[in-house]
Amino acid sequence: MKRINILSFSARKTGNCFSLANYIINKSLNAKAEYISISDLDIHECSSCSYECMNGECIYNDDAYSYFESTKEVEKIIWLVPMYCGNPSSLYFKLNERSQDFWMRNESYYDEFLNKLFMIGIGNMDEENPFKQIFEQLFSCSTVPSHILILETQKYGLNSIRDCLLDNKTVKKQVKKFLSL
Structure with missing residues (x-):
């Protein structure tokens, strides 16, 4: 069975990222989808070190390495x-x-990782906002095409953080098409 890894970068437990993850899980009928909230992972910030990661191994033993390994x-x-x-x-x-x-x-795994990576950004943007460009930086060292979808909440009539993005049928269609669900 196909396996999907969904990682939410939201600090909120129940918001648009959580709702979107549940939608994806429910539409992934031929796959086993695993949801992970990054706020539940133990990830130490890069600080107080001498760049040991550049010469061997990071001094912090946390969930960052194991997440990427998974x-x-x-x-x-x-x-x-x-x-x-x-x-x-x-x-x-x-x-x-x-x-x-x-x-x-x-x-040697980087291109394979990027080929599997689908990024969905959620928020408001203006024409000068570099949100998508920040995501594209991950792909800059590779010939792998980027898989990036930006869901602009204001475009769908959502003005409050409490509004649910998935109440809009167009959003569901875009996500379904983007992820080939």
Whole structure:
């Protein structure tokens, strides 16, 4: 059976990322989908070190390395990333920063990882907002095409953080098509 890994970068337990993850799980009939909230993982920020990750192994033994290791066992990786104040959540940057240790030792896996990675950004944008560009940076060292969908909440008539993105049928169609569900 096909396996899907869904990682939410939201600090909220029940919000648009959680609702979107449940929608994806329910539409993934021929797959086993695993939902992970990054706020439940123990990930230490990069600090108070001497760049040991660049010469061997990170000094922090947390969930960052094991998360990336677990992605080797799945066929699709879906990252749900909310946007706050014009940027991805700080949890996105925290995992990205801590991924250095993993990629220093697993460089040959990077293109395969990117090929499986589907990123969905959720939030409001204006024309000068670099939200999508931040995601595209992950793909800049590779020839793998990026899989990025930005769901602009205001475009769908949502103005409050309490509004549910999935109440809009167009959003459901876009997500279904983007993920080939």
